[in-house]
Amino acid sequence: MQRSIHRPHLLARPVVVALAAAVALTASACTKSEDDGSDKQKSSASADTEQKVVTPKAGSKTCTIDAYGAKKIDLKNATVGFSQSEKEANPFRIAETQSMKDEAKKRGVKLLTANAQSQFSKQISDVQDLLAKGADLLVIAPLNSDGWEPVFKAAAAKKVPIVTVDRKINATACKDYVSFIASDFVEQGRRAADQMIEATGGKGEVAILLGSAGNNVTTERTKGFKERIAEKAPDLKVVFEQTGDFAREKGQQVTEQLVQSKPGIKGIYAENDEMGLGAVAALKGAGKKAGAVKIVTVDGTRNAVNAIVDGWISGVVESNPRFGPLAFQTLDSFTQGKEVAEDIIIQDSAYTSDNAKQDVGKAY
Amino acid sequence: MAPPAEVLAIRGLSKTFPGVRALDGVDLVLRPGEVHALIGENGAGKSTLIKVLTGVYRPDAGTVEFQGRQVSFATPLEAQKAGISTIYQEVNLIPLLSVARNLFLGREPRTRLGLLDFARMNREAEETLRTYGVRVDVRQPLRTLGVGAQQMVALARAVATDARVVIMDEPTSSLEPREVETLFSVIRRLRDAGIAVVYVSHRLDELYAVCETVTVLRDGRRVHHGRLSELSRLDLVSTMLGRELGEVRAEGLTKFSGDHHAADTEPVLEAEGLTVPHKLHGVSVSIRPGEVVGLGGLLGSGRTETAKAISGALPIRSGKVVVAGTSLRGGSTPGAIRAGISLLPEDRKSEGIVPGLSVRENIALAALPRLSRFGMVSEARVDKIVNTFIERLRIKASSPHQKVGELSGGNQQKVLLARWLAMNPKVLLLDEPTRGIDVGAKAEVQKLVDELAEDGLGVLLISSDLEELIEGSDRVVVLKDGAVVGELTGEDVTEDTLMRTIAGDAPATAATKEVATDG
Amino acid sequence: MAEATVRTAAPLDKARILQWLQTYGVYAGVALLLIVNIVITPHFLSAENFRTQAVQVAPVIIVALGMALVIGTEGVDLSVGAVMALAASVLALYLGYGLLPALIAVALFAAVAGLANGALVALLGVQPIVATLALMVGGRGIALVMLPQLEDLHNPSLASLGSGDIVGVPYLILIAAALAVLIAFVVRRTTFGRQLLAIGDSRPAAQLAGLPVRRVLMVVYVVSGLLAAVAGVLATARLQASDPTSLGNLMELSAITAVVVGGTPLTGGRISIGGTVAGAVLIQLLTATLIKHDLPPSWTQIAQAIVIVCAVYAARGRGKR
Incomplete structure (x- = not known):
C-alpha cells in the first residue's frame, strides 16, 4: 500500500470531490486504521462456537413438510434467501450474517442476501425480491413482529418455507412459517441475575442499564433479571434503572451519574455488552479499581469477554448470533421430510473469569 | 342601442387600515363587454379595491352588486366561483402539474367510471390554448412554459370558468411584445363575448390601445371616470398625479434651493444602454459632480430598476456603468x-435598515472593513464616525445603541444616509428618500441632499412627489415603459413639461426623444 | 386617571418580564436547578460531580456554539450529529498515522462537509433546513461506510485528550471554555461577527449594503462543521472508541435546544453565547437530576419539552413587542 503517496493526493483534491473520493479511498483501504494488523478474523466459525439447542420439552410442537404443504427438495441444489433486518453495524448482526454466509459456503448452497437497513417496508420488499430472484427457502431475521401477511401470501403462492431467526413473528407456526430459532431473552436475564448474585454475594444495591425503550429484548432481559433476583436474592436491591439505548457512550454517561449519586452501588447489569463497556469506561474515569463494582452484561462480544480477562466485567451471558448452522440444519431436515421443532431455543453459553481466557476465541 | 345592464356596480366602497384610508367612497360601474382601465399611482387604492372585490378584504362601507344581486365574497375562491376571475402579475397556478391539468383544475372531465379523462382533457386543452396563440405540448408540466404562455393558460382558465368579470393586474409586466399583441386579441374576444374586463396597468399605450373606459384613483378616492378616448394622455397623467396643468403654485414648498452649481466637468457617473429583460430597454443616464438628476416617470416606468441596475443589485443583460472613468462589472x-x-433603496424597511441592530451598527455596517484592523472592529473609530454623523445629520435617537427599528421613518432614512456617507461615495442614488416620513424630517432630508450636492456629490433622485422632483433636480430624465423618453433641462424643469413628456403627446421642447430598440 | 395608569402599566410589566426571562431566564433556571440539587440530591455538592457534569456537557456546548452562529444567520444546521459521527470514523481510520495527522484529516472532512452545506445555502439558495438535512442523512451513511462498526481505540495521546487534565480541570472543559470565549469574541468584536448578525437580521439590506453575504454564510457553515468535528473527536477520545452508529445521535436537537433556550431567536440577527452555554448546562443539569433520582427516562424528554416551550413563549413575547 502506498499510503504516503495517496494521502497528500487526497488533501490536494478539490473539496467537493474529496468527500466522494474519501468514500472510495476508504473502500480501497487506503486509510490506516489503528487496529490494522490486529487479528480481526472473527468470522471463521469453529465447531466450538456453534449454537446448541435446548433439549425440547416433551410434547412441544413439531412441523413436517407434509403438514406445511411444501414440496420436498434437495437443499444442495436449492437457493436460500436470507433477509437481515438491521445494518451490519454491530457485532451481533455482523456475526449473524457472516455465519449464514459461511454455512452456505460450507454446504455449497447458493445464498442470496438482503439488508433492510432497519426499515420495515424495505424488508418486506427485500423478501419479495428474494422470492422473485428464485429463492426456494427463506431465512428471515425480522425487524418487526407484525405486518408480515404480504410476505406469507407471496411465499405460500410459491410454496417456499420460511424459518425466522432471533426475533419472533406473530403468526401461526407450521402454517405461515416453519420454525423460529432464537435465544430466550428472559432466560438470558435470569442467568445474568445468577451471575450478579454470585459476584455480589447476593447483597447490596445494583443498577440496571436498560436497552432501548419499547424493544422486546429490553423488556425480556429486564423481566428475567428481576424475577430471578426477587426469587433467589431478596437482599439484592435494584435501586437504579436508566436507559443506555444499547450504546456505549450513553452507558458511560448514565454510569457516571450513577456512581456520583450512589457511590455505594455494588453491581451494574448492562443489557448489552456495549453499555457494559461504557460503564467500564465511566468507572475507570471515576478512578474506581477493576472489580470494585461488579458488571454483568449480555451478548458475548469479544471486547466484553476481554474485559472479563482484565477483571472489569464479572460475567457475560452469551446471546449467540451464529444462526447459520442451525438454520441450515433445520432446513435440511425439513426438506428431507423429517420433523422439526416449531420453536427452537438456543442453549446460550456464558463467560466468567473461569473460562474467559480460554474461550475468548469463541466470542464474536 | 341601449347600453346593456350593469354586470358589476360598486358604490361608496370604503376601507380603512390603521392610519390609512385606503378607499374612500369609491364607485365603479362595469357593463358587459366593457374594457375598463383602472389606474392610479402607488397607494391610490387600486390593489385594495381589487382585493375587496375578490373577497380578500371586507369593506368598511359601501356595496358591491354583481349581476343585479348584492354580494359579499368571503374568499377569492367564492368570488371566482361566482364569476369574477383575477389574473395577477405572478401566475398562480401549479407549476408541476401538466398544462392541461392546470387548465381544467377543479372541473376535470371524467370518464363514465369517474376517472379523469386525460385524453379528452388534453385534446380540449390543446384546442382551447390554440385560440390563445399558445401551441405547446399540454402534457408537459406548466413550469416548462415561458411566463407569457403561463399567463395565457391562467387567462384561458379564468375565462373557461364562466367568468363574467375578469380583472387583470398588470398582465403585461412580464410579456414579450408579441405576447402582448396576443393578449390584446384575447381581451377583444372577451369583450365581444360580453365579458367585462378591468385592466390595471401603468403603460399608457396599452391603456389607449385596449380600454374603452377609465377610472382614476388617487389617495383612495375616485378622481375621474369616463370614456378614455375623451381624456388626453396629458390629462390622464395630470389627473393621476394630482397636478392641474398650469396650476399656479407657491414656490419653495420644498427645502431644495433649486440650483446647484454643477461643475462643468466630466460626469462622475455614466450609465449607458442599461437593459434588463422586461424592465429596462437601453436606459442611459449621466450625472456630473454636484448635480442632482431627477428620474421622472410613472410607477412601473423603470425608475427603481434603473437605480438598482446602476448599483449592481439588478443584473443587466447589456449596457455599462462607468464611475469616474472606471467601468464596473455588472451585477456586483x-x-x-x-x-x-x-x-438608498425604495423599500427602506426591508432593504435598507437592519431593524434589530442599533443605530451605531447600522451606520457602521457598510464601512466595517474600513473601521477594522485584522478583522477586528476598532470601537473607537466606529464611535468617531457614528458620533460625527449623528451630529451632522441630526439623527434623533435615545442613544447610539437604540435599535433602528424603533426610530421614526425620517431618522431611519438619516441613518441610511449616514451609512453611505461614511463610505465617502461619489454618487448617491436616492429612491423615494422622503416617502413615508413626516413633514419636518422630509424638509431636513431635502436640505441634506442639497448640501451633499453642494459638496460635489452626484445625486440621482427618484421621487413620486412631483414638487420634490422638480424643485430638487437640476435635470430630469423621463422614463416610460423602461426607456428614456425625454430629458428636461434648465427652464423646462417644470411639472407641466414633465407631465407632457410622460404623456408623450406633446414632447417638451428640450426633450430628446429616444425610441426603445429592444428586440 | 390612576386606574387607567394601572391598566396600561400591567401589560408593559408583562412584556418586561418576558424580555427579562428571555435574556436571563436560562441563568435563573441553571441557578434554580443547582440550588434544588444541592438541597435534595445526595453527593451533589462535590468537585467530582461538577466535573462529571461539565465533562458530559462539553461536547454539547461546542456543537451549540456553531449552531448559535448558524441560527444567528436565520439558518439551522441539522448535520452536526452526522458530522460528529463522520469525525469519529475518520479519526479511527487515520489514527494509525498518529493523532495529529488524524486530526488534520478530521478537520479536512469536517470543512468539506461544512462547505457542502454552505454552498447549498449561500450559492444555490437552498433552505438551510433542507440543505443540511441531506448531510444529516448522508453524513452518517458515509461514516458507516468508512467504519461499519464500533472500534476500540488504543492511542495514548487520544486517551489523555479525553481524560487528562490541567490542575484538575479536564481538557474537555478547557477546550469548550476556550472555544466559547473565542466565539463570543468573534460575535462581538469582529467585522465577521457584525456582518453575520446583519445578514441574519435582514439579508436583503445586508446585500444592498454590499456585505459579502455568500462568503459569511459559507464560513458560518464551515465553522459549524468544524466545531461539530471537535465535539466528535472529544467524545470519541473520552469513550476511547469510535462509534459512528450512535455518536452524535439527536445532537442537532440538543444543540438547537441549548441555543434557543439560551435566548438566541430562531429568526436570526441576535446571538447570545453566554445564554447558549447556559442553555446546554440547563439541559444537562435537568437530565442529570432526573437520572440521579432514577426517574423514568421519558420524564427527561417531557421536562426538556417544557423548557423549550417556556423559551419559545418568552421569545414570542419579545418578538411581539
Whole structure:
C-alpha cells in the first residue's frame, strides 16, 4: 500500500470531490486504521462456537413438510434467501450474517442476501425480491413482529418455507412459517441475575442499564433479571434503572451519574455488552479499581469477554448470533421430510473469569 | 342601442387600515363587454379595491352588486366561483402539474367510471390554448412554459370558468411584445363575448390601445371616470398625479434651493444602454459632480430598476456603468459600492435598515472593513464616525445603541444616509428618500441632499412627489415603459413639461426623444 | 386617571418580564436547578460531580456554539450529529498515522462537509433546513461506510485528550471554555461577527449594503462543521472508541435546544453565547437530576419539552413587542 503517496493526493483534491473520493479511498483501504494488523478474523466459525439447542420439552410442537404443504427438495441444489433486518453495524448482526454466509459456503448452497437497513417496508420488499430472484427457502431475521401477511401470501403462492431467526413473528407456526430459532431473552436475564448474585454475594444495591425503550429484548432481559433476583436474592436491591439505548457512550454517561449519586452501588447489569463497556469506561474515569463494582452484561462480544480477562466485567451471558448452522440444519431436515421443532431455543453459553481466557476465541 | 345592464356596480366602497384610508367612497360601474382601465399611482387604492372585490378584504362601507344581486365574497375562491376571475402579475397556478391539468383544475372531465379523462382533457386543452396563440405540448408540466404562455393558460382558465368579470393586474409586466399583441386579441374576444374586463396597468399605450373606459384613483378616492378616448394622455397623467396643468403654485414648498452649481466637468457617473429583460430597454443616464438628476416617470416606468441596475443589485443583460472613468462589472453590489456608488433603496424597511441592530451598527455596517484592523472592529473609530454623523445629520435617537427599528421613518432614512456617507461615495442614488416620513424630517432630508450636492456629490433622485422632483433636480430624465423618453433641462424643469413628456403627446421642447430598440 | 395608569402599566410589566426571562431566564433556571440539587440530591455538592457534569456537557456546548452562529444567520444546521459521527470514523481510520495527522484529516472532512452545506445555502439558495438535512442523512451513511462498526481505540495521546487534565480541570472543559470565549469574541468584536448578525437580521439590506453575504454564510457553515468535528473527536477520545452508529445521535436537537433556550431567536440577527452555554448546562443539569433520582427516562424528554416551550413563549413575547 502506498499510503504516503495517496494521502497528500487526497488533501490536494478539490473539496467537493474529496468527500466522494474519501468514500472510495476508504473502500480501497487506503486509510490506516489503528487496529490494522490486529487479528480481526472473527468470522471463521469453529465447531466450538456453534449454537446448541435446548433439549425440547416433551410434547412441544413439531412441523413436517407434509403438514406445511411444501414440496420436498434437495437443499444442495436449492437457493436460500436470507433477509437481515438491521445494518451490519454491530457485532451481533455482523456475526449473524457472516455465519449464514459461511454455512452456505460450507454446504455449497447458493445464498442470496438482503439488508433492510432497519426499515420495515424495505424488508418486506427485500423478501419479495428474494422470492422473485428464485429463492426456494427463506431465512428471515425480522425487524418487526407484525405486518408480515404480504410476505406469507407471496411465499405460500410459491410454496417456499420460511424459518425466522432471533426475533419472533406473530403468526401461526407450521402454517405461515416453519420454525423460529432464537435465544430466550428472559432466560438470558435470569442467568445474568445468577451471575450478579454470585459476584455480589447476593447483597447490596445494583443498577440496571436498560436497552432501548419499547424493544422486546429490553423488556425480556429486564423481566428475567428481576424475577430471578426477587426469587433467589431478596437482599439484592435494584435501586437504579436508566436507559443506555444499547450504546456505549450513553452507558458511560448514565454510569457516571450513577456512581456520583450512589457511590455505594455494588453491581451494574448492562443489557448489552456495549453499555457494559461504557460503564467500564465511566468507572475507570471515576478512578474506581477493576472489580470494585461488579458488571454483568449480555451478548458475548469479544471486547466484553476481554474485559472479563482484565477483571472489569464479572460475567457475560452469551446471546449467540451464529444462526447459520442451525438454520441450515433445520432446513435440511425439513426438506428431507423429517420433523422439526416449531420453536427452537438456543442453549446460550456464558463467560466468567473461569473460562474467559480460554474461550475468548469463541466470542464474536 | 341601449347600453346593456350593469354586470358589476360598486358604490361608496370604503376601507380603512390603521392610519390609512385606503378607499374612500369609491364607485365603479362595469357593463358587459366593457374594457375598463383602472389606474392610479402607488397607494391610490387600486390593489385594495381589487382585493375587496375578490373577497380578500371586507369593506368598511359601501356595496358591491354583481349581476343585479348584492354580494359579499368571503374568499377569492367564492368570488371566482361566482364569476369574477383575477389574473395577477405572478401566475398562480401549479407549476408541476401538466398544462392541461392546470387548465381544467377543479372541473376535470371524467370518464363514465369517474376517472379523469386525460385524453379528452388534453385534446380540449390543446384546442382551447390554440385560440390563445399558445401551441405547446399540454402534457408537459406548466413550469416548462415561458411566463407569457403561463399567463395565457391562467387567462384561458379564468375565462373557461364562466367568468363574467375578469380583472387583470398588470398582465403585461412580464410579456414579450408579441405576447402582448396576443393578449390584446384575447381581451377583444372577451369583450365581444360580453365579458367585462378591468385592466390595471401603468403603460399608457396599452391603456389607449385596449380600454374603452377609465377610472382614476388617487389617495383612495375616485378622481375621474369616463370614456378614455375623451381624456388626453396629458390629462390622464395630470389627473393621476394630482397636478392641474398650469396650476399656479407657491414656490419653495420644498427645502431644495433649486440650483446647484454643477461643475462643468466630466460626469462622475455614466450609465449607458442599461437593459434588463422586461424592465429596462437601453436606459442611459449621466450625472456630473454636484448635480442632482431627477428620474421622472410613472410607477412601473423603470425608475427603481434603473437605480438598482446602476448599483449592481439588478443584473443587466447589456449596457455599462462607468464611475469616474472606471467601468464596473455588472451585477456586483460590493463592486459598485467600492467604486463609490451608494443606493438608498425604495423599500427602506426591508432593504435598507437592519431593524434589530442599533443605530451605531447600522451606520457602521457598510464601512466595517474600513473601521477594522485584522478583522477586528476598532470601537473607537466606529464611535468617531457614528458620533460625527449623528451630529451632522441630526439623527434623533435615545442613544447610539437604540435599535433602528424603533426610530421614526425620517431618522431611519438619516441613518441610511449616514451609512453611505461614511463610505465617502461619489454618487448617491436616492429612491423615494422622503416617502413615508413626516413633514419636518422630509424638509431636513431635502436640505441634506442639497448640501451633499453642494459638496460635489452626484445625486440621482427618484421621487413620486412631483414638487420634490422638480424643485430638487437640476435635470430630469423621463422614463416610460423602461426607456428614456425625454430629458428636461434648465427652464423646462417644470411639472407641466414633465407631465407632457410622460404623456408623450406633446414632447417638451428640450426633450430628446429616444425610441426603445429592444428586440 | 390612576386606574387607567394601572391598566396600561400591567401589560408593559408583562412584556418586561418576558424580555427579562428571555435574556436571563436560562441563568435563573441553571441557578434554580443547582440550588434544588444541592438541597435534595445526595453527593451533589462535590468537585467530582461538577466535573462529571461539565465533562458530559462539553461536547454539547461546542456543537451549540456553531449552531448559535448558524441560527444567528436565520439558518439551522441539522448535520452536526452526522458530522460528529463522520469525525469519529475518520479519526479511527487515520489514527494509525498518529493523532495529529488524524486530526488534520478530521478537520479536512469536517470543512468539506461544512462547505457542502454552505454552498447549498449561500450559492444555490437552498433552505438551510433542507440543505443540511441531506448531510444529516448522508453524513452518517458515509461514516458507516468508512467504519461499519464500533472500534476500540488504543492511542495514548487520544486517551489523555479525553481524560487528562490541567490542575484538575479536564481538557474537555478547557477546550469548550476556550472555544466559547473565542466565539463570543468573534460575535462581538469582529467585522465577521457584525456582518453575520446583519445578514441574519435582514439579508436583503445586508446585500444592498454590499456585505459579502455568500462568503459569511459559507464560513458560518464551515465553522459549524468544524466545531461539530471537535465535539466528535472529544467524545470519541473520552469513550476511547469510535462509534459512528450512535455518536452524535439527536445532537442537532440538543444543540438547537441549548441555543434557543439560551435566548438566541430562531429568526436570526441576535446571538447570545453566554445564554447558549447556559442553555446546554440547563439541559444537562435537568437530565442529570432526573437520572440521579432514577426517574423514568421519558420524564427527561417531557421536562426538556417544557423548557423549550417556556423559551419559545418568552421569545414570542419579545418578538411581539
